[in-house]
Amino acid sequence: xxxxxxxxxxxxxPPPQLVxxxxxxxxxxxxxxxxxxxxxxxxxxxxxxxxxxxxxxxISRDFGQDRCFDTPLAEAGIVGFAVGMAMAGFRPVIEMxxxxxxxxxxxxxxxxxxxxxxxxxxxxxxxxxxxxxxxxGIGGVEHHCDSSEAYYAHTPGLKVVTPATVEDSYSLLREAxxxxxxxxxxxxxxxxxxxxxxxxxxxxxxxxxxxxxxxxREGTDVTLVAYGPSVEVALQAAxxxxxxxxxxxxxxxxxxxxxxxxxxxxxxxxTGRCVVVQEAQGFAGVGAEIAARVQERAxxxxxxxxxxxxxxDIPYPPPKLEHLHLPDVERVLDAIARLQWDDDTDxxxxxxxxxxxxx
Amino acid sequence: xxxxxxxxxxxxxxxxxxxxxxxxxxxxLTQAFVWMFLGLLLSAYIAFLVQNNTYAISTPLSKQSAAPxxxxxGIGYGIASEQVDGNDAMAVLAVLNKAVAHARSGQxxxxxxxxxxxxxxxxxxxxxxxxxxxxxVEDWLRRDPIPRLETWLRHKGLIDDAFxxxxxxxxxxFAADVRKRMAVDLAVDPMxxxxxVFATPTPQLLEQRAMLEAxxxxxxxxx
Numbered sequence: 129x130x131x132x133x134x135x136x137x138x139x140x141x142p143p144p145q146l147v148x149x150x151x152x153x154x155x156x157x158x159x160x161x162x163x164x165x166x167x168x169x170x171x172x173x174x175x176x177x178x179x180x181x182x183x184x185x186x187i188s189r190d191f192g193q194d195r196c197f198d199t200p201l202a203e204a205g206i207v208g209f210a211v212g213m214a215m216a217g218f219r220p221v222i223e224m225x226x227x228x229x230x231x232x233x234x235x236x237x238x239x240x241x242x243x244x245x246x247x248x249x250x251x252x253x254x255x256x257x258x259x260x261x262x263x264x265g266i267g268g269v270e271h272h273c274d275s276s277e278a279y280y281a282h283t284p285g286l287k288v289v290t291p292a293t294v295e296d297s298y299s300l301l302r303e304a305x306x307x308x309x310x311x312x313x314x315x316x317x318x319x320x321x322x323x324x325x326x327x328x329x330x331x332x333x334x335x336x337x338x339x340x341x342x343x344x345r346e347g348t349d350v351t352l353v354a355y356g357p358s359v360e361v362a363l364q365a366a367x368x369x370x371x372x373x374x375x376x377x378x379x380x381x382x383x384x385x386x387x388x389x390x391x392x393x394x395x396x397x398x399t400g401r402c403v404v405v406q407e408a409q410g411f412a413g414v415g416a417e418i419a420a421r422v423q424e425r426a427x428x429x430x431x432x433x434x435x436x437x438x439x440x441d442i443p444y445p446p447p448k449l450e451h452l453h454l455p456d457v458e459r460v461l462d463a464i465a466r467l468q469w470d471d472d473t474d475x476x477x478x479x480x481x482x483x484x485x486x487x
Numbered sequence: 488x489x490x491x492x493x494x495x496x497x498x499x500x501x502x503x504x505x506x507x508x509x510x511x512x513x514x515x516l517t518q519a520f521v522w523m524f525l526g527l528l529l530s531a532y533i534a535f536l537v538q539n540n541t542y543a544i545s546t547p548l549s550k551q552s553a554a555p556x557x558x559x560x561g562i563g564y565g566i567a568s569e570q571v572d573g574n575d576a577m578a579v580l581a582v583l584n585k586a587v588a589h590a591r592s593g594q595x596x597x598x599x600x601x602x603x604x605x606x607x608x609x610x611x612x613x614x615x616x617x618x619x620x621x622x623x624v625e626d627w628l629r630r631d632p633i634p635r636l637e638t639w640l641r642h643k644g645l646i647d648d649a650f651x652x653x654x655x656x657x658x659x660x661f662a663a664d665v666r667k668r669m670a671v672d673l674a675v676d677p678m679x680x681x682x683x684v685f686a687t688p689t690p691q692l693l694e695q696r697a698m699l700e701a702x703x704x705x706x707x708x709x710x
Contacts, residue, residue, distance in 0.1 A: 246684060248683075250682060287685070308686040309685050339689065339690065385689065386689035386690060386691065387689070389691070390690075
């Protein structure tokens with residue numbers, strides 16, 4: 129392509145219109161409701177108010193109270209109601225107002241939503257999407273900032289989707305609503321105001337497929353595996369790592385269930401090093417699963433143990449302290465620095481009396 | 488394959504009378520109130536029938552609620568509520584007819600609490616003598632709904648000895664058939680474990696499926 133032709137292209141096409149992630153999700157809900165009269169949206173404050181994050185802004189007004197409505201503050205009831213509607217042939221898209229608000233509904237989700245297909249030997253499937261604004265980073269309080277993905281990912285029968293980009297939030301939500309099985313759709317609330325273009329996915333004939341991770345940035349020395357709110361942290365860390373001479377690849381998992389082993393393992397085979405970044409508390413979390421799977425599948429390609437950078441194992445802290453809890457660029461860089469670049473033994477976990485190379 | 492879904496748009500008014508109302512057990516009821524809550528909000532055409540059999544395994548209603556009866560609970564939600572002697576079949580029929588008419592008329596859900604008793608232990612692993620005395624059971628045995636219904640129908644001249652004997656025969660034959668069919672050891676396909684987790688199995692499930700298949704083949708080969 130000549131320089132002139134490229135300049136002409138740029139002049140001819142208008143700049144892409146940017147939308148926020150909350151706007152993209154709103155658009156996805158509207159488009160799905162227009163495409164399929166069975167799609168209904170309900171939850172706490174999603175109707176008249178348009179949701180506490182305005183994700184459902186104007187939908188009740190434009191589609192009517194029968195398609196988008198407010199419910200009582202009873203999450204188990206919201207999910208149970210969705211089960212009944214799905215059994216009657218609807219495709220409910222329900223909102224749990226905040227991550228931790230979903231816990232009263234956990235019995236419905238784990239025991240009924242996740243198991244109905246299996247319980248009925250495939251006769252009844254539940255095409256339900258449970259939207260959950262999750263994770264922190266917005267100065268919210270305890271009960272409003274949980275990273276609850278591991279509970280759902282641990283439950284057979286649930287798909288778990290964690291978009292990290294505006295484009296994915298549209299495309300993956302459309303795919304989730306089309307899916308014949310229940311999907312827990314986890315929206316990183318700190319990215320609600322991030323901006324991007326959804327024009328290409330609006331024009332596409334197919335939505336993003338589940339179980340297909342995306343390499344967000346190519347690199348040769350280290351693979352950072354991240355999802356949801358942590359993808360942005362990983363990308364910033366990758367940029368900062370360049371200054372130290374590390375070429376960092378960033379894999380965005382996009383969906384935790386199904387998980388794309390192939391893409392992340394191929395990346396680690398290439399780079400030989402892996403750090404998992406997750407905002408959730410690290411103990412028994414999704415990052416632990418990823419670290420285990422990477423070493424099971426790429427052990428002979430690894431130059432160093434797979435490390436995790438995760439939130440602290442504490443209840444979500446007050447706003448003034450959340451920056452100490454959340455994995456940030458510095459912590460990711462520290463982890464990268466520990467990946468045995470000079471073949472030095474990592475003495476961090478050795479008993480204190482054997483440190484210092486004593487023979 | 489049968490269609491197990493509810494009919495689209497719910498049941499028609501003509502069908503409503505022959506469909507079961509939502510039947511809830513006592514132990515289920517505390518949790519069920521969120522549905523009642525939604526049912527009221529949406530003016531659903533629902534008649535709730537609470538079969539209060541007095542015990543949740545060993546826990547009597549008095550340990551579960553300070554309310555004198557579960558019928559009171561619906562009142563708090565603004566739901567029309569009624570109590571009935573659950574061992575009096577004709578009384579249950581009369582009250583439910585009224586309840587279904589109420590629900591059908593669009594006046595919102597209705598709750599009927601039918602007082603009854605679990606005569607046997609909760610399961611064959613349960614020992615009911617640990618938490619209730621035989622005098623209580625004897626008292627309820629005298630109120631057994633089946634002889635009561637029989638007495639009422641005989642008194643009305645609606646049934647005779649021959650009819651009662653034929654119902655007993657049919658019941659016995661049905662039970663014998665159920666026992667016979669339950670004793671059949673059906674062949675189950677181990678691979679079916681993976682069939683209905685998702686419409687399309689995840690790559691992880693396919694790996695586990697292959698693992699199990701290899702294990703079973705190895706087991707078969709070593710026989």
